Structures are given as structure tokens and as C-alpha cells.
Amino acid sequence: MSMLHFVTLAPFIMAIFVPIIYKKFRHLHTGWFILPLPLILFIYLFQYLPLDGAPMETVSHSVSWVPSLDINFTVYLDGLSLLFALLITGIGTLVVLYSIYYIANKKEEPLNNFYVYLMMFMGAMLGVVLSDNLIVLYVFWEITSLASSLLIAYWFHKEKSRYGAQKSMLITVTGGFSMLAGFTLLYLMADTFSIRGIIAVADVIVTSPLFIPAMLLILLGAFTKSAQFPFHIWLPDAMEAPTPVSAYLHSATMVKAGIYLVARMTPVFGGQAEWFWIISSFGLFTLLWGSVSAVRQKDLKGILAFSTVSQLGLIMSLLGLGSAAYHYDIIDGTSLPVVAILAAVFHLINHATFKGSLFMVVGIIDHETGTRDIRKLGGLMTIMPITFTVSLIGIASMAGLPPFNGFLSKEMFFTGTLNSATLDVFNVGNLGVIFPIVAWIASVFTFIYCMIMLFKTFTGKHQPEKLDKAAHEAPIGLLISPIILASLVIVFGLFPNLLSYTIIEPVMQSIMPGLTASGEQFYVNIYHWHGFNTELFMTMGVIFFGSLLFLNQKKWQETAFYLRERDPLNWFYDNGLTGLINGSSVVNNVQMTGRLRDYFSYMFIFLIAIVSFMLWQSNALTVDFTNTTEIPSYMYLVSLSLILCTIVIPFVSKRISAIVLMGVVGFLVALLFVVFRAPDLALTQLLVETVMVVLFLLVFYHLPELRKETFKPVFRLSNLIISIGVGLVVTLTALSVHAYSYENPISPISDFFVENSYALAGGNNIVNVILVDFRGLDTLLEVLVLGIVALGVVVLIKFKARKGEDV
Amino acid sequence: MEILMILTIGVLFTVATYLILSKSLLRVIIGVVVISHGAHLLLLTLSGLQQGAPPLLGEEASAYSDPLPQALILTAIVIGFGITAFMLVLAYRTYKEHKTDNFDELRGTEDE
Numbered sequence: 001m002s003m004l005h006f007v008t009l010a011p012f013i014m015a016i017f018v019p020i021i022y023k024k025f026r027h028l029h030t031g032w033f034i035l036p037l038p039l040i041l042f043i044y045l046f047q048y049l050p051l052d053g054a055p056m057e058t059v060s061h062s063v064s065w066v067p068s069l070d071i072n073f074t075v076y077l078d079g080l081s082l083l084f085a086l087l088i089t090g091i092g093t094l095v096v097l098y099s100i101y102y103i104a105n106k107k108e109e110p111l112n113n114f115y116v117y118l119m120m121f122m123g124a125m126l127g128v129v130l131s132d133n134l135i136v137l138y139v140f141w142e143i144t145s146l147a148s149s150l151l152i153a154y155w156f157h158k159e160k161s162r163y164g165a166q167k168s169m170l171i172t173v174t175g176g177f178s179m180l181a182g183f184t185l186l187y188l189m190a191d192t193f194s195i196r197g198i199i200a201v202a203d204v205i206v207t208s209p210l211f212i213p214a215m216l217l218i219l220l221g222a223f224t225k226s227a228q229f230p231f232h233i234w235l236p237d238a239m240e241a242p243t244p245v246s247a248y249l250h251s252a253t254m255v256k257a258g259i260y261l262v263a264r265m266t267p268v269f270g271g272q273a274e275w276f277w278i279i280s281s282f283g284l285f286t287l288l289w290g291s292v293s294a295v296r297q298k299d300l301k302g303i304l305a306f307s308t309v310s311q312l313g314l315i316m317s318l319l320g321l322g323s324a325a326y327h328y329d330i331i332d333g334t335s336l337p338v339v340a341i342l343a344a345v346f347h348l349i350n351h352a353t354f355k356g357s358l359f360m361v362v363g364i365i366d367h368e369t370g371t372r373d374i375r376k377l378g379g380l381m382t383i384m385p386i387t388f389t390v391s392l393i394g395i396a397s398m399a400g401l402p403p404f405n406g407f408l409s410k411e412m413f414f415t416g417t418l419n420s421a422t423l424d425v426f427n428v429g430n431l432g433v434i435f436p437i438v439a440w441i442a443s444v445f446t447f448i449y450c451m452i453m454l455f456k457t458f459t460g461k462h463q464p465e466k467l468d469k470a471a472h473e474a475p476i477g478l479l480i481s482p483i484i485l486a487s488l489v490i491v492f493g494l495f496p497n498l499l500s501y502t503i504i505e506p507v508m509q510s511i512m513p514g515l516t517a518s519g520e521q522f523y524v525n526i527y528h529w530h531g532f533n534t535e536l537f538m539t540m541g542v543i544f545f546g547s548l549l550f551l552n553q554k555k556w557q558e559t560a561f562y563l564r565e566r567d568p569l570n571w572f573y574d575n576g577l578t579g580l581i582n583g584s585s586v587v588n589n590v591q592m593t594g595r596l597r598d599y600f601s602y603m604f605i606f607l608i609a610i611v612s613f614m615l616w617q618s619n620a621l622t623v624d625f626t627n628t629t630e631i632p633s634y635m636y637l638v639s640l641s642l643i644l645c646t647i648v649i650p651f652v653s654k655r656i657s658a659i660v661l662m663g664v665v666g667f668l669v670a671l672l673f674v675v676f677r678a679p680d681l682a683l684t685q686l687l688v689e690t691v692m693v694v695l696f697l698l699v700f701y702h703l704p705e706l707r708k709e710t711f712k713p714v715f716r717l718s719n720l721i722i723s724i725g726v727g728l729v730v731t732l733t734a735l736s737v738h739a740y741s742y743e744n745p746i747s748p749i750s751d752f753f754v755e756n757s758y759a760l761a762g763g764n765n766i767v768n769v770i771l772v773d774f775r776g777l778d779t780l781l782e783v784l785v786l787g788i789v790a791l792g793v794v795v796l797i798k799f800k801a802r803k804g805e806d807v
Numbered sequence: 808m809e810i811l812m813i814l815t816i817g818v819l820f821t822v823a824t825y826l827i828l829s830k831s832l833l834r835v836i837i838g839v840v841v842i843s844h845g846a847h848l849l850l851l852t853l854s855g856l857q858q859g860a861p862p863l864l865g866e867e868a869s870a871y872s873d874p875l876p877q878a879l880i881l882t883a884i885v886i887g888f889g890i891t892a893f894m895l896v897l898a899y900r901t902y903k904e905h906k907t908d909n910f911d912e913l914r915g916t917e918d919e
Binding site (some may be wrong): 635662779785 | 848
């Protein structure tokens, strides 16, 4: 166990102690006890940053878990893991601090639940980003899904919370399962679960036929988790969670797990045309869809949810476009696709900072006014000045305005898409023109919803009569976290190169290993001002058209599409789910009729089908008339009467005749035993048949008269067909077995019994010797069966159900 | 003789299946009895119907009929008898409690 293992497990250990702390220290908010943990972890992880400009040193430790299955708890820290781990612990610290003031009601809120789930989530998330073993990664991945659902349904008495939790669970777990399948395929190709091991043999597994299925399955997992189109529908419904949860899980960390996975798998799958096209097109479409949908929202958290979807699409598309870097053998920092990767990493950091702060701000507005509906809010600028300032910074950064960090990443995003438009790989050709156009339109809509958020909330007329509470500025405790995040927005905006060599370079090194010449590394330099180029004009266009559309919002927002607040794709989810439930109950009702006859039909039909298929399949059907023993003339008589008596049974309508016929059949069987030289059998059969007839006669007095069967003709015919089928199958099988046993004679084991019956057991009746000596155990258990039957009969007759008791 | 026996057994199975598919409790039980007859005869037939002596050593015969299937059938007869007896008593109790022997009317309550 290394320190890094402890980093992963510490939140879980903390989660165990949370309920104890909660019970013991009721007077102090439980969150204060939690707060030091993520802070310590953050500081610990911070020291891994290469602050001196040297290449980052990776750290790896392994602990055996299931070594026989190649499952080891291996932690691996490189640039990518470190970036995510810092985000998780850093924003985790701020979120815990924020939640202390947000969920301030110590008495009524189940705080222990909240912090247990939150710690569980934090540990799982750290596990996801630090694991080198795919199975371990998957385990932590599913814990994040579980913890996320628990947190969404934190107020479980609300119908909507439960709906959102179920939805996110179903969608993310579906993706998780397919991801597990993809990991398994990777294991089959690479023969190891270690990500580094797989990357090392990446050029071999490219040629495998399982390569594309594995890629698609893993991408499904990443897309569901990161809310890519069309799996994004769970994210807006997850907004029923408490706001700190939304800020932490659904903007900064969990939804980026898919991004992490894609970035992590880029060295394996990158450089393939499928990977490039799937990720960049889905990402771009998600970007567009999310930004257009966000404009429709009336709820601040709804806007932020769709904004998150859209920005995740942006990062995803950049990772896709950047994977073209693998097309070049050795590249330097100025190669075209590398800019896309750089922009993805940079925007990932930026998004975490501004989106976290915006969620917290929305939480404050909700907390202080009692609503998040933009139709009720307005004129809060002078009432909540600090909140307004923080919002302004966050929103400006989200819209991509200078001098904030969002501007830089948006410029780089435009550069990346413009570069990709000129790519000469993967048949990009003229299609590449779509990339910058889509990106630009999405940016215009991003700008519009940013303006809506800002102006509808903070400017205009204040309407106190519509609010539940009298609006006022939030307490300082609530404001600390968003202020810190907003300052980071400014700092990263003004001094972006603080990040470039400390974190972005190592991250790019781990996304694109082996692409630089040996000993070299990526050199990143982010400039605020890079002259009058296309990107700058694009941004100006965004601002111009965005403002124009925002000012004329009334005119175009009345269209039918924009009046609907819910995502139209929810229709598919809801109907799909109810359709699934109804469909299975229809199938169930058709199949499970409750009639014995139907179940017997299923069994008989399958018996016929399987046996006849096997006879046909193995070419076993033979009928041999030659190798038979001679038939004595009386046998025809015996067989004929047996057949006749049997055939008549179904047609008699008097129960006494049925029983007598059954008895006759039994006695004829006994006669056959005599013919076939089986005296003991004949004796037993006679006795048993006699007792059986007596029993039937005893019971028959208490049973009603047999009625004529009132089956519908269809049923009657199908009964007939099924029974003839069964008879035919049995006959044909028996004939085939008979023919086979003559062609392949085997000396029966019975020779041993005949030889040794007297010698070993001292008996002359071989059958009886077998029953009590050679195979005595059968007899013992058969006696037991009779004993149980006798007891059962006694119980059935003696014990009567009392009135009202279900029989 | 084997062919004749196999055809007879086929008829037994056909009739037994038809009885088992019917709606009346008594007919189903008779069907089970008939199908067990079919199974016993099938066991005997497929082990070979040599015309040897009964498997009694005192007979001093050169060949005996196979004793092992006979032992197996003996066991099966007894078990089949036990099961049939139990089913009969079950049918008797069912009729006492529910006043019907029709399976369509014994389908359980609505809420199940």
C-alpha cells in the first residue's frame, strides 16, 4: 500500500466514520469534520506537479487483488490523472465548504447520508482516475454511478428526485456494462488489463477484428457518463439534486469521467478514422444541441445543465479532432491537431472552474430568493452585488469573452476546428468545413443563453411579490467557494501560462505518449493576443450575432420548438421505459396463462422440436426391420388389445369405465412382463395395479363424473397433433436406438450380475440380488419415497385448512 | 418383436400425452399412469428382448434375460405407484376444497 492507494481509499474510510461523527457531535455541522480530508489530499497531490518545468515523473504502485485473473489494484499517476485528481480534491474541498452553509439546517437534513454519499463518490472518482487496471477502473466507475444516484435522490420524498435518480442510474449503468464488455474485449486482444500494457501493444491490437467492437462499447460507456447526445437526457433531470452535488458531480467531476476515459484510451484507439469521426461528430452535435436547448430553459439550473452538456460536447469533439495527431509519426507543439488536444485540456480546466462557480451562484440565488425561475427573478444586481460579480465573471468566461479563461479556450477551440477543416486525413475533405461552422453557431447560442442568465437574473425590475423570501446578499460562508473559483477564472485568464508547463504539458504527454521525439516534450504557450486572425473575427461575429438574437429574442422564441422546456428526446426515454414494462407484461400474460394444459403444451412442443431436430441433425434416424427377434403369434393379440384399451380411454365418458380400462392396461402390461421372462416384475405389476385400481375406486366416489371435454376445436386439434407428435418422436427415437444397438453391440454389465449373483451375494434370484445387494441404495431410497408418500397422504387427509386460510 | 413393442409403446405415449393435455384432473392422473407404463415397457424393450430364461440361477439355462433393466423397472414401478397414490389423494383434497376438478377453474385468484 502506497500513499496513492491511501489517497484513493481515504474518502471511503472517512465515509465509515461519518455516521459516528454525526451522532457524537450534533452541535457542530458534520461538514466541518469532512472538510480537512479533501484539502489534505489536494495539498498532497499538489506536490506532484512539476513546478520546475522538468518533465513530470509518473508514479505507479501495485497491490495484488485477484492476481490469478490479472486484476491488481494498480495506481498510476501521470499528467492526466493528476489533473483530474486535483480537480476532484480541489473542487471537492470547495463544495464541502459550500455545502456546510448550503445545507445549514442541522436538525432536519440527514447530513450523515449526504456526506457518506459524497465521500463515497469522491473516493470512487479518485479511483477511476488513478487506476491503471481496467477492472478496478470499472469497479470505481460503477460506484460513481451509484453514489451519483444516491445523491440525486437525496431528497427522496420528492417524486422528481427519484425519477432523476432512476434515469441517471439506468443510463449510466447501461453504459457501464457495455464499457465492461469493451474492457473484456481489450483483454482478449492485449492479454492484460493494465492500461499501460494495452497502450504498449496498441499497434498489434489495431489489426484485431475485435478492435472496432471494443472501441464502440467503450465509447458507449464514455458517452453515457459524459452526457453526450443522445444520452444527455439524464443530466437535466439530475438537477433535482442539492446544488452542491450538481456543482460537484454534474459539472466538474463525474460527467468528465467519460472525457477522462476517452483521453486515456486515445493512445489505443486514436489514429483510427472511426474514432476520429464518431467522437468529433457526436461531440459537435452535442455541443450544438446542448447550446440550442439551453436557450429554451426557464430554470437557472436547467440552463446550466444544458450548458454543461454543450461544453462537454465541445471538449469531446476537440479530443476527437485532436486524435488526428496520431496520423503523424513525430510531431511538435505546433502541429495542427495538437492544438485541439491542448484546447480540450485547457477548456476542461476552465469549464470546471467557471461552471462550478456558476452552479454555486445559482444555489445562492435559490437559497436567498426561494426560486430559480428566470421569469420570477430580476433586478438582483444591487441587492446581491457580490453574487452578481461572481456570476458576471463566470458567465463572461462561459460566453468566451476576454480577458477571462473561457475566451482563450474558445479561441483555441476555433483554431482547432479551423485546423481540422484543412486536414488531409480520414477523408475529411470538404466535410471539414462543417466543423468550424457548427462550432460557430453553437458559440452564438452559448452567448445567447449566457446573456439570458445574466440579464434575466440581475437586471430588470425586481419583483419581490413573486419571491418566497425577501432577497438579500448571501452569508460570507456561501460566497467563499464561488469567489475562489471566480478568482481562478481571472487568474487563469490573465496568466494562462501558469497552467501550461505545470499541468497542460504533462497531460498532453499522457494523452499522446510516444508522439514526441525521445527526450522532447510538448511546449505550450498560450497567448492572449495573437493578432487579427480568423478566430478573433469569429469571436466578434459571435458577440455581434449573439447580441442581435438576444435583443430580438421575443420574436423568434415564440416558435413551437422553443416553447417546450423539456428535451424532446425524453419522449423516447419515457415511452421506451413504459413500453418495455408494458411489453414484458404483454409477453408475460400471453405466455403465463395459468392453465396447466398450456404449460404442458410448451414442454411437449419443445420436446418434439428438440428431439426431432437432434435426430435430423445427427442423421440418427434409422429403422431396422431385420435384426429383430421372432414374434410369437399370441403377441399380436396381446399388443392389439393393449393398443385398443389404451386408445379407448380418452373417449369414455364414464369414470368407472376409464378406471377399468386403466386396470386392464395395467394387467396387460403385467402379462407382457410374463412374456418377457420377468417374474418379479409381473408379480409387482399385478399387485400394484390392483392396489391402484382400488385407490382409484376409493377416490372416484369423491370425484365428479367425467365430463365431455369442452375444448375449442383449435385446442382439440392441437392436442391431437401434439400427442401424435410425442408418440411419433418416442417411437422414432426408440427405433433408432434399437437399430443402433444392433449395429454397435456392447456387452451388457448384466453378465457380471449373472456370474456373481451366487458367488458374491449367495442368491439365485438375480433381480432381487441386484435390488438388495448390488444396488441396495436405490431400494433404500425407494422405500424412503414410499414413506414420504405415506406421510404426505396422512397429512393431506388429516389436516384441514381453517376457514379463511389460503389453501 | 421389438418393432411391434415399440409401436405399441408409441401408442401408449400418444394416448398418455393426449390425456395429460386434458382439463380434468382424473384424466391427467390416468395419463400419468399410462405414460409410466410406456416408460417401463420402453426400458425393457430397448435393453433387448432376448429369449433367455428368467433371471433365476436355478433354471440352469445357457442364457438369461437381462436382470438389470428388470431391477430398474421394479424400482420405477414402486416409485410411480407412490406418486400416483399421492396425486390421487391430492386430487381428492382439491375437489373437497374447491368443488371442481376442472383445471380452468383451478387457476388461482385474480391477484396472483
